[in-house]
Amino acid sequence: MNRAPTWLAALAGARLLPGYPASLQVVDGELDNRPTRFIAVVPDPHNSFPRARAGEVGLLEGWGLAKAVGEAVAQDRDGEKRAIVAVIDVPSQAYGRREEALGIHQALAGAVQAYAQARLAGHAVIGLLVGKAMSGAFLAHGYQAQRLIALDDSGVLVHAMGKAAAARITLRSVEQLEALAAEVPPMAYDLASYASLGLLWRRQQVTDADAPSDADVAQVRDCLAAALRDIGDCRDLRSRLGGEHRSASRDVRARLRSQWQEA
Template identity: 35%
Template structure:
């Protein structure tokens, strides 16, 4: 494929490409005002219509800068951003708590983040609690029946992707020809941690999805359900996945979605071939000693 113009830093543009024209209402979810524009500027949250149905939008704004925390810029998810995103999820759940399963609004996550903001001030104030709160909120919303789709348009890196993306029911990504980046950490960091020469890891990364990075390798691992090959394809792909997620949840097939479902998908695609074997061994070993640790009845 030919290289395409990157969507990196264009989270707000992506919102308008995806939702019904003119329907995005920022900082309002279910009648609740989340925050003003000055709070957590790296997170653009609000309500929109998608194919005529109300959805919650949670997007990375890579063009913003948080003046209170100098390390939070270019899409970094800092303490304020994490809490702002978590509040939008809980506001969605509260607004739809009495609605039947098929009417619970979808959450659309637009992902373009180079990581968390590990500044000293944020660490002291509790940045990890913030991003953990957001991750927990998404997990609770997913289990409560809200369809959650993450659309990677630029960068999806490390702990920021962990909280803003990996708890989704399905993850979609623009293909690698858009310059899309998905990885846990760069090979230089992996080299230092596991004490392997960088040259060895670079050779492994050519065909081993565990060491490689990028949307195509994550697709092989099952970490990305669908690759989208053009920006015009984001909207219909998201609509299609929301529908398929609703169907799976209505049929009680939640285990085919989210982190658990992606693990099975990776095995099917050959990227995580040993996963089922390891799980089988662990299950058998647990069953052999389960009676010793089972709670008394």
Template identity: 35%
Template sequence: MNATKSMERGKLWLEGLAEHAAKTVMETPSVLEATVPLGDQGEVILALAVVADPASGFPRALHGEFGLEQAWAVAARIRQYVEEDATRSTRRPILAIVDTPGQAFGRVEEQQCISVACAAAVDAYIAARRAGHPLLTLIVGRAISGSFLAHGLQADRILAIEDDGVMMHAMSPQSIARITRRTLAEVTEQAASSMPMSYSIENAHRLGVVHTLIPGISAEAPTAANTSIVKEALSRALCEVREEAKNGVRDVDGVKDNPNRVATATVERLMREQWNLDDLA
């Protein structure tokens, strides 16, 4: 995978889906937004992407990492969007376009509480979802570590392009190698043989984290036909979320029907039973 090209995927897909130039969010060059039309019903979705900013004042966030500026900008824009829709009968959807190598870890970031900034982004997404905004995520590159937790993981539906360089993990292989004191080759070998350790987006789908894989698409150089296919997938996902909301169905209920998440469903059931017993005591 060409690293330079991969850093451009967020903007590439944002503008490709929107069919117009993206604009900067909250005067933060590394956070872009655009409006994406979906379906034949005139539905419009607000799309957000975190991109590289070589001129950033924070050296740990030069290459598309999710840092202080990015977190606060994403949180502020979503809160603003929720407020704009406060009197609407139907809340407009939000799309997180994801390609980021991880959280911007550094001394300055820790001193200025990057954990609080990222938590603000998470809370904004949760607030939007609870207010009735359908949340979708499209992974076009890397969904790594705290960056994905803060931007993308809160969605009702997570979609991913099935292509080289599209990956998901809680930690970069370099970080795992440093922490475990193993070589990068050893970490890579372990990741290839263990599904929970895998960076493969296909395995993320098997584990149930990714709801929909979109095959046959070039993530780095999408054609007009590729963009159309992805738009159709997003439109279907949005219709599903709208239908679930109308029928009062919680999306997490689908865990029970996923054969790869039997243990998750069992733990959830036992926790709910224990919780209900405590309420009755």
């Protein structure tokens, strides 16, 4: 079950904007009395690319994300910058020969660039993880957000690849991979390990992540509004460097700054 369409409708309503593929839902709503564009990649069983029928981010989705975000930036260039909320439940990027031949790397890069440009242009960008946030799909849809929020639920997973694929790549069994993940946080899938890297702004508890109650939706909207206020005028990602397992990152950056200043 993909949770993205459920949460998008609960948070923003069902008045989808036209002009996007069926696998991309875009709604203009409001958050904390501020215009907000909500975006979700959703399953489309009739997608012309079979590898992108279960919520994966492929060619249509990558370029669609770039369009949805880029249009918001262009429309708001001389006015109030609307917030952008990426509702995330993406199991993977779309793997396939056609995707590779037609340039999925460019489609996903276009999505990343659009989100980054929105952030740098003054749009508050928030990523809400309601399900899986895997691999290049997460990089393309939501990872550029100034604040990342995750539902505190066992169905929310973050990693570079699925467990079976990671086990094959590392020449381990899934059981051995899980044992390794218990000692090496970047190899883990659970939210606590991911949060220890400093990448999550907050974990939000809900009673039912699959079928949220009105109270669940209200709490998540309050959390999103708090993130919006916390972002303020921030346009960078420096807030992610405070995690307990980011000491090496902080040290490297400090040394680079020192050497740059000395040069």
